[in-house]
Amino acid sequence: MSVPGPLAGKRIVLGVCGGIAAYKAVEVCRRLVGAGGLVTPVLTRGATHFVGPLTFSALASEPARTDLFRSHGPGAPRPEDEQGATVPHVELGQKADLVLVAPATARLIGSYAAGISSDLLTSTLLATRAPVLVCPAMHAEMWQHPAVQHNVEVLRERGVAVLEPEEGRLAGGDTGKGRLPEPGRIVEAAAAIVLGAGDVHGPLSGVQAVVSSGGTREPLDPVRYIGNRSSGKQGYAIAAELLRRGASVTLVTASELAPPDGAEVVAVQTAAQMADAVLGRAASARVVVMAAAVADYRPAAPAEHKIKKASQPLVVELVPTQDVLAELGARRLPGQVLVGFAAETASGAQLVARGRSKLASKGADIVVANDVGRPEAGFGQDLSSAVIVSRESETDLGLVRKEVVASALVDAIAELLNKSAPPAAKGAQR
Numbered sequence: 001m002s003v004p005g006p007l008a009g010k011r012i013v014l015g016v017c018g019g020i021a022a023y024k025a026v027e028v029c030r031r032l033v034g035a036g037g038l039v040t041p042v043l044t045r046g047a048t049h050f051v052g053p054l055t056f057s058a059l060a061s062e063p064a065r066t067d068l069f070r071s072h073g074p075g076a077p078r079p080e081d082e083q084g085a086t087v088p089h090v091e092l093g094q095k096a097d098l099v100l101v102a103p104a105t106a107r108l109i110g111s112y113a114a115g116i117s118s119d120l121l122t123s124t125l126l127a128t129r130a131p132v133l134v135c136p137a138m139h140a141e142m143w144q145h146p147a148v149q150h151n152v153e154v155l156r157e158r159g160v161a162v163l164e165p166e167e168g169r170l171a172g173g174d175t176g177k178g179r180l181p182e183p184g185r186i187v188e189a190a191a192a193i194v195l196g197a198g199d200v201h202g203p204l205s206g207v208q209a210v211v212s213s214g215g216t217r218e219p220l221d222p223v224r225y226i227g228n229r230s231s232g233k234q235g236y237a238i239a240a241e242l243l244r245r246g247a248s249v250t251l252v253t254a255s256e257l258a259p260p261d262g263a264e265v266v267a268v269q270t271a272a273q274m275a276d277a278v279l280g281r282a283a284s285a286r287v288v289v290m291a292a293a294v295a296d297y298r299p300a301a302p303a304e305h306k307i308k309k310a311s312q313p314l315v316v317e318l319v320p321t322q323d324v325l326a327e328l329g330a331r332r333l334p335g336q337v338l339v340g341f342a343a344e345t346a347s348g349a350q351l352v353a354r355g356r357s358k359l360a361s362k363g364a365d366i367v368v369a370n371d372v373g374r375p376e377a378g379f380g381q382d383l384s385s386a387v388i389v390s391r392e393s394e395t396d397l398g399l400v401r402k403e404v405v406a407s408a409l410v411d412a413i414a415e416l417l418n419k420s421a422p423p424a425a426k427g428a429q430r
Contacts, residue, residue: 005035006036006191006195006403006404007195008036008037010036010194011037011095011097011098012038013039013096013100013124013130014029014032014060014101014102015043015044015100015102015125016044016056016103017044017046017105017107017108017121018045018046019050019105019137021102021137021179022050024102024180025056025102026055028102028183028186028187030059031187035191037061038062039061040096041057041060041062041064042065042066042120043056043065044108046105048066053066065092065120067120068119068120092120092127092128093128093130094127094128094129096124097194098130099124099125099128099131099132101132101133102137103138103180104134104136105136106151109152109155110148112126113152131159131161131194132159132160133189133190134161135181135186136162137165137178138178139171140170140175140177140178143165143177143178144177163189165177165178166180166182167179182258185258188260191240192244192261203245203414204242204246204410204417206246207242207286208248208286208287209248209249209287209288210281210285210289211238211252212235212278212289212292212294213232213235213251213252213292214230214231214232214253214255214293215229215231215292216228216269216270216274216292216294217254217270218295218302218321220303221302221305221306222304222306223306226295229378230255230292230343230379231379231380232256232292233380234402234405235253235255235292236251236253236257237406238289239263240403241403241406241407241409241410243260245410245414248264249263249264250263250266250285251264251265252268252274252292253265253266253292254292271321271322271324272321275294275321278290278328279328279331282336287336287339287417288336288337289409290339291339293379297321298318298321299319300317300318325338325340325364326361326362328363330363332363334420335417337413337416337420338363339364339366339368339409339413340358342358342370344370346373347373351369355368355387355394359389367390368388369386369387370386371386376399382401382402383399383400383402384400385397385399388409395412
């Protein structure tokens with residue numbers, strides 16, 4: 001089944017420069033396409049020494065392009081050979097929703113800042129009016145050079161987004177700031193720009209949100225714990241969607257995923273820590289989303305030392321943990337929107353019924369009921385089989401990506417916020 005991604009229909013020019021980090025651009029390309037993006041790779045001559053154009057052509061939406069005077073790769077007609085042919089860099093620049101350069105070398109950054117077009121990529125950058133994201137990668141000393149820093153600042157002043165390199169091991173064997181960020185972080189930053197993440201003028205600007213995510217771990221002894229299979233992916237997608245629409249987000253997480261840019265992150269492990277962090281911050285939030293899989297039970301008396309294996313059965317007394325969602329419902333402030341999640345091994349009418357039961361018993365406004373029994377939509381998967389249940393309605397999303405669930409959920413949250421806002425504030429949330 002074909003599932004639309006968050007970048008469905010978005011045209012992205014992926015520029016690749018000649019650096020050892022070009023191999024990471026292959027994974028960036030794959031992930032962009034996987035998210036639904038229509039990707040056109042544009043390689044500099046230097047990039048082809050590290051990764052061949054055929055590799056990108058096999059993964060991307062269109063063949064990789066390398067030549068300013070050949071619009072569709074080697075063998076294609078030159079513009080002067082074809083009546084009414086388009087100029088490649090103008091065509092690419094005009095149609096793009098984003099131009100992403102990863103890796104961006106010092107040479108590319110310098111040429112772009114100086115307005116010098118020497119190849120298809122620099123010409124496209126100068127011709128486009130689309131947002132541009134540049135991801136530098138080079139040796140630490142090169143990155144620190146005053147000329148490079150000046151050129152980066154010039155680009156920033158012109159509105160170009162720059163995802164700075166990371167600290168780590170470099171190609172020369174030493175370490176420093178110069179590594180290209182990991183593909184997942186690059187794609188997340190690209191999606192945020194294309195979809196307008198973090199817009200201070202967004203429809204949810206001024207809204208404070210708390211989102212919990214991940215599965216808690218309840219210690220059995222210093223080595224072992226009782227946990228669940230929750231990855232935290234859905235909570236992170238919700239946090240990213242709220243940020244995209246302008247909300248301020250505190251992410252209380254038991255997950256080890258890289259958090260979305262712009263979120264305040266509070267790391268926790270146990271159900272008690274999750275409760276303290278969420279309940280303490282909910283008092284100042286307009287929106288609280290309990291997407292975390294909080295343990296229902298914990299060991300009554302965790303062992304101080306590692307429990308040694310023995311031939312007889314191990315008996316562990318479990319006691320209930322605090323019901324964080326129910327406590328949030330009891331403490332809920334006027335106008336606050338409270339969202340809960342129900343992970344169920346049920347489908348259809350039974351799934352809806354369980355979601356509606358939880359909605360009533362916890363005092364929530366919305367419950368997202370998930371059928372985690374489906375192999376393709378269980379914990380840790382990129383897809384979800386979900387129904388959004390509210391007091392007035394229910395929306396069966398079917399089998400969709402977690403980003404689609406997040407978008408639909410935030411739509412429902414925004415509608416409730418708009419209903420509860422004073423008349424003067426309603427226009428600001430639209």
